[in-house]
Amino acid sequence: MSVVTNTTTIGAIEAPSRRNTELMLVAFAVFISVFAYANVGLAMNGSLPSGMLGYGTGLTLLAGVGHLVVRKFARYADPLLLPLATLLNGIGLALIWRLDQSPRLIRQSKALYHSFSPDAPKQLLYSALGVALFVAVLVLLKDHRVLQRYTYISMVVALVLLIAPMFFPSVYGAKIWIRIGSFSIQPGEFAKIIIAVFFSGYLMVKRDALALASRRFMGLYLPRGRDLGPILALWALSILILVFETDLGTSLLFFGLFVVMLYVATERTSWIVFGLLMSAVGAVTVATFEPHVQDRVTAWMDPFSCYATDPSGACRQISEAAMSFGAGGTLGTGLGQGNSDLIGFAANADFILSTAGEELGLAGMMAILLVYGLIVERGIRTSLAARDPFGKLLAVGLSSAFGIQVFVVAGGVMGLIPLTGMTMPFMAYGGSSVLANWALIGILIRISDTARRPAPAPAPSPDAEMTQVVRP
Amino acid sequence: MNKPLRRIAIFCGVLILALIVRTNWLQYGQADELNAKKQNLRIGIERYAHERGNIIVDGNPITGSVVSDSTYYKYKRTWKDGPMWAPVTGYSSQVFDATQLEKLNDSILTGNDDRLFFDRTLSMFTGTKKQGGNVVTTLNADAQKAAFKGLGDKKGAAVALDPKTGAILALASTPSYDPSSFAGNTDTDSKNYKKLLDDKSQPMLNRALRQTYPPGSAFKVVTAAAALENGLYSNIDSPTDSPLPWKLPLSTQDLPNEGPLPCKNASLRLALQVSCNTVFGKIGADLGEDKMRAEAEKFGFNSEQFTPTRAYASVFSKNMDGAQTALSSIGQFNTAATPLQMAMVASAVANDGTLMKPYMVDRLTAPNLDTVAKTEPQKMSEPMSKEHAQMIQQMMETVVEKGTGTMAKIPGATVGGKTGTAQNGINNSGNPYAWFISYAKTAQGSPVAVAVVVEDSNATREHISGGGLAAPIAKAMMQAVINSEK
Numbered sequence: 001m002s003v004v005t006n007t008t009t010i011g012a013i014e015a016p017s018r019r020n021t022e023l024m025l026v027a028f029a030v031f032i033s034v035f036a037y038a039n040v041g042l043a044m045n046g047s048l049p050s051g052m053l054g055y056g057t058g059l060t061l062l063a064g065v066g067h068l069v070v071r072k073f074a075r076y077a078d079p080l081l082l083p084l085a086t087l088l089n090g091i092g093l094a095l096i097w098r099l100d101q102s103p104r105l106i107r108q109s110k111a112l113y114h115s116f117s118p119d120a121p122k123q124l125l126y127s128a129l130g131v132a133l134f135v136a137v138l139v140l141l142k143d144h145r146v147l148q149r150y151t152y153i154s155m156v157v158a159l160v161l162l163i164a165p166m167f168f169p170s171v172y173g174a175k176i177w178i179r180i181g182s183f184s185i186q187p188g189e190f191a192k193i194i195i196a197v198f199f200s201g202y203l204m205v206k207r208d209a210l211a212l213a214s215r216r217f218m219g220l221y222l223p224r225g226r227d228l229g230p231i232l233a234l235w236a237l238s239i240l241i242l243v244f245e246t247d248l249g250t251s252l253l254f255f256g257l258f259v260v261m262l263y264v265a266t267e268r269t270s271w272i273v274f275g276l277l278m279s280a281v282g283a284v285t286v287a288t289f290e291p292h293v294q295d296r297v298t299a300w301m302d303p304f305s306c307y308a309t310d311p312s313g314a315c316r317q318i319s320e321a322a323m324s325f326g327a328g329g330t331l332g333t334g335l336g337q338g339n340s341d342l343i344g345f346a347a348n349a350d351f352i353l354s355t356a357g358e359e360l361g362l363a364g365m366m367a368i369l370l371v372y373g374l375i376v377e378r379g380i381r382t383s384l385a386a387r388d389p390f391g392k393l394l395a396v397g398l399s400s401a402f403g404i405q406v407f408v409v410a411g412g413v414m415g416l417i418p419l420t421g422m423t424m425p426f427m428a429y430g431g432s433s434v435l436a437n438w439a440l441i442g443i444l445i446r447i448s449d450t451a452r453r454p455a456p457a458p459a460p461s462p463d464a465e466m467t468q469v470v471r472p
Numbered sequence: 473m474n475k476p477l478r479r480i481a482i483f484c485g486v487l488i489l490a491l492i493v494r495t496n497w498l499q500y501g502q503a504d505e506l507n508a509k510k511q512n513l514r515i516g517i518e519r520y521a522h523e524r525g526n527i528i529v530d531g532n533p534i535t536g537s538v539v540s541d542s543t544y545y546k547y548k549r550t551w552k553d554g555p556m557w558a559p560v561t562g563y564s565s566q567v568f569d570a571t572q573l574e575k576l577n578d579s580i581l582t583g584n585d586d587r588l589f590f591d592r593t594l595s596m597f598t599g600t601k602k603q604g605g606n607v608v609t610t611l612n613a614d615a616q617k618a619a620f621k622g623l624g625d626k627k628g629a630a631v632a633l634d635p636k637t638g639a640i641l642a643l644a645s646t647p648s649y650d651p652s653s654f655a656g657n658t659d660t661d662s663k664n665y666k667k668l669l670d671d672k673s674q675p676m677l678n679r680a681l682r683q684t685y686p687p688g689s690a691f692k693v694v695t696a697a698a699a700l701e702n703g704l705y706s707n708i709d710s711p712t713d714s715p716l717p718w719k720l721p722l723s724t725q726d727l728p729n730e731g732p733l734p735c736k737n738a739s740l741r742l743a744l745q746v747s748c749n750t751v752f753g754k755i756g757a758d759l760g761e762d763k764m765r766a767e768a769e770k771f772g773f774n775s776e777q778f779t780p781t782r783a784y785a786s787v788f789s790k791n792m793d794g795a796q797t798a799l800s801s802i803g804q805f806n807t808a809a810t811p812l813q814m815a816m817v818a819s820a821v822a823n824d825g826t827l828m829k830p831y832m833v834d835r836l837t838a839p840n841l842d843t844v845a846k847t848e849p850q851k852m853s854e855p856m857s858k859e860h861a862q863m864i865q866q867m868m869e870t871v872v873e874k875g876t877g878t879m880a881k882i883p884g885a886t887v888g889g890k891t892g893t894a895q896n897g898i899n900n901s902g903n904p905y906a907w908f909i910s911y912a913k914t915a916q917g918s919p920v921a922v923a924v925v926v927e928d929s930n931a932t933r934e935h936i937s938g939g940g941l942a943a944p945i946a947k948a949m950m951q952a953v954i955n956s957e958k
Binding site: 383400416 | 490
């Protein structure tokens with residue numbers, strides 16, 4: 001067990017592991033989050049919140065466990081991913097806790113469900129489960145290439161996950177939930193990881209066929225039908241999701257993921273053209289007869305004009321979100337001092353960003369968006385560094401899915417694109433989302449560890465031996 | 473695979489960049505527009521998020537704030553003697569916006585005004601709660617009470633001015649409403665508000681500023697000033713060239729007087745004392761519309777007054793023929809005046825011919841009572857020379873001494889006044905409006921000028937007269953001001 005000496009000394013032979021950098025950044029992320037939590041308490045009740053100790057210890061424990069596990073099981077991993085995820089999760093918790101105290105939301109909840117229970121403790125529990133999943137990924141998944149074996153299984157699982165919500169009743173206009181008793185999950189969040197796995201495995205095998213064995217037609221390379229089959233199936237599926245589950249966000253996410261991965265695998269620009277064409281056809285077709293989607297588009301065009309009249313509530317929500325951002329201005333009102341709770345329903349989920357916008361202001365929003373951007377870019381950096389095509393594809397798939405999700409949600413809330421029902425990774429309230437995104441970060445960290453590990457395996461070290469002993 | 477990877481990296485960067493640009497646009501570029509949206513509840517929430525500052529009369533607040541049980545609005549506005557002060561304060565309702573001083577000085581009252589910036593910054597460091605500034609009015613609580621009590625259950629309005637400065641001392645309107653009755657956002661508040669809107673007697677109408685009435689004979693003061701200013705007559709005691717009966721120009725109709733009055737070639741003093749229609753009608757016809765209108769406009773007719781609450785423009789018509797000008801000159805035809813306007817007429821006379829701009833906010837103060845803005849008295853116009861003003865004073869004093877306005881006599885003070893009983897409705901079908909305008913003078917000069925109009929009361933038609941109904945109210949108001957001066 002000479003691990004300790006290895007990590008504290010950065011030798012000239014090995015690439016630096018950067019674990020201490022990560023530790024400091026994690027500590028910083030925890031500090032910022034605890035500070036935000038204290039700030040909310042001081043602003044809203046004039047005293048330090050009573051749950052401060054619990055929240056602080058909880059977050060420190062989670063981040064600490066995450067860090068220790070990375071230190072032990074992925075010591076060459078990218079040092080930024082864990083702190084960034086911790087920061088977002090921590091700030092998200094503070095914002096959710098802030099919205100828990102809103103008398104308006106409490107009254108609304110009591111009117112709707114005859115009860116109110118705060119979401120922040122639940123979110124803290126989900127975060128713990130998320131970190132547990134993160135730990136499980138790092139401990140159990142010794143090498144990401146193992147996932148290759150499950151290419152077709154993951155396709156089946158993804159299909160099941162995506163189709164299942166069709167058989168469950170719709171919640172707030174979108175069928176994106178699987179509900180069994182009091183337990184419910186949003187399978188779309190997990191499906192994005194599983195689909196990325198499937199694509200990586202499939203494209204790694206078929207990429208040459210897709211890139212080369214094609215006919216030229218009007219300047220575009222058209223691939224052979226048998227290679228195209230699974231892709232067309234996925235395109236059809238994303239349209240089906242849109243139609244039957246009225247879930248604009250998920251279908252957009254899968255489509256983006258699908259185009260990006262095809263492009264990376266085949267290196268052919270024609271795939272982008274192809275993908276965009278297909279998505280445009282799909283979107284326009286669906287938009288012409290799906291009222292839910294039409295509502296969203298109307299609300300996007302001019303939310304204030306249909307503020308009072310719209311039946312779906314989308315106009316009101318988007319208007320309120322826009323006014324939240326406006327009210328925040330450059331520096332924000334300060335945590336706990338805004339009125340973002342006027343958005344009402346989903347204020348702490350899909351619309352959590354408008355609370356950030358109002359209370360942290362433009363400055364805070366830019367910081368948060370940059371943190372998201374950094375996660376995506378570190379993911380793609382990992383992909384660039386990865387030495388195996390499967391790892392490359394998986395890393396770029398996961399990070400671009402993450403990036404597209406951020407864009408789709410934030411763009412929707414800010415009125416840049418029509419609103420879709422998806423969660424802001426890490427910040428928004430919701431178990432599925434937090435769990436899935438921690439797993440996603442776990443996989444990225446695993447790939448980056450493999451990628452950054454010194455190329456020629458060093459002479460047998462106690463470290464390597466140990467990992468071999470644990471390998472199942 | 474690295475080349476497409478780099479491109480994807482750029483693509484994702486562009487996505488994030490688009491979001492950053494958008495958030496800049498929303499929070500920096502569009503922020504003001506979004507904050508001003510009528511759907512934005514924050515405006516109301518902010519208005520009641522802290523204890524509002526107060527409107528102050530004679531050093532005492534006439535408003536207050538209580539913690540409201542609403543989840544939107546932390547505080548609720550309250551008023552002391554709401555109905556009495558409503559024409560001054562206006563209302564400030566969580567749901568139905570605000571009016572008058574509550575609205576016009578909203579930024580001071582909420583404490584958001586830029587002029588309070590220093591104060592806000594200071595309290596940020598000292599940790600004191602945010603507070604609103606105060607609006608200190610020029611009103612005189614006793615005069616206001618006298619006006620409101622005098623009007624009682626009658627419909628009408630009364631205004632008292634300080635002739636030397638133009639400061640408004642009283643501003644009453646009846647029937648009135650209690651702004652407290654719909655300050656919150658409960659169902660009862662909405663019901664009360666709706667009931668007030670539907671009420672036929674229009675309790676929310678500010679009759680002192682926003683209602684014009686034919687001024688009737690009270691307008692003869694303006695006509696007298698026009699006659700003297702234009703040199704038509706120069707002595708108030710020499711006989712005028714006034715036949716009786718007098719035919720309206722280009723008409724077959726005689727202009728009647730109210731009864732068999734000694735109006736034939738009566739002097740100006742006598743004509744005002746007994747209120748001769750023929751004498752003043754003929755003055756109007758002789759001077760012509762242009763000169764009459766010019767004089768009326770010097771008194772403030774045909775333009776809106778801002779006190780700072782906006783008062784409607786009083787009317788002296790354009791493009792009238794001789795008969796119409798004659799009728800207008802005795803305050804009939806299209807001539808219409810707000811009570812404020814008629815108080816301005818009386819105050820210009822009392823102030824030796826100089827009309828001061830009426831105002832009712834003396835100063836705005838920060839929460840710590842430091843003055844952030846003060847209204848300086850402003851001269852508005854000079855409708856007549858000092859000499860002519862003093863002549864009209866003599867005439868008006870005769871009216872009170874032994875004419876139609878004897879009810880307004882105050883022991884120990886010189887009172888000048890003019891009554892008016894204005895016809896109302898087609899062919900005089902409605903109850904006439906009873907007017908009284910007056911001023912009081914003590915050894916120190918004139919502290920008060922008053923206009924009172926009673927639109928409707930329980931008195932029978934024959935008993936409605938300016939002298940009988942309106943003069944006692946004016947007297948009570950003037951007395952209140954004189955007593956508080958001592």
